[in-house]
Amino acid sequence: MPAGRDIIAVADGVVRKSRWLTTNCTNSNSPTQGEVYIDHEVTRSPSTYTEKFTSAYFHLNVLSVADGATVTTGQKIGEVGWVGCSSESHLHFAVIRMNNxxxxxxxxxxxxAAGNDGWRNVIEPYGFDPPAGFDPWGWRAYSIDAGALSIDLWNTGQAPTTGTW
Structure with missing residues (x-):
């Protein structure tokens, strides 16, 4: 992804954290990278049941939102950079399951200051359609008492192509 490209929020939510993190890396334009974490809620039927997720965006060189801000789907939250621990400009994107x-x-x-511990519950936001109904993200971590099953968070027809997965 080219440096300077706008990064947008994948869904409506509230900015949990927008910050600059200084890493010990020296292979990029700057050891300091922008990070944005956005909390999202997906209400399921019945309406008393809600799934909670945090989307996370790393290696930004511009931050366009602040802690506590309400964002909408498609709103600019920052710009891509070649910063932090990276060998070229790119976006590191993650979805972390926050319940169940x-x-x-x-x-x-x-x-x-050390980063975050969200790796324990990172999910595949495209959903997963494996041969035997097994989810590699959730299953791999279950043995260490972590992990979260992946679900398809995209609206019909909006997920990028999965190619030849």
Missing amino acids: TATDRTETLTID
Whole structure:
């Protein structure tokens, strides 16, 4: 992804954290990278049941939102950079499941000077359609009491192509 390209919010939500993180890396234009974390809720039927997710965006060189801001789908939240621990400009994007995981009904997400601990509950936001109904993201982590099953978060026809997965 070229440096300077707009990064947009994948869904409506509230900015949990918008920050500059200084890494120990020296192979990019700057050891400091922008990061944005946005909390999202997906209401299911019955309406009393809600799924919670955090989308995370890394290697930004411009931050366009602040902590606590409400964002809408498609709103600019920053710009891509060649910053932090990276060998070229790109976006590192993750979706973290915040409830109904392998170990907890509700999860916590720690974001500190060392990074974040969201890796435990990263999911595949395109959903997963494996041969035997097994989810590699959730299954791999279940053995260490972590992990979260992946679900398809995209509206019909809006997910990018999965190619030859």
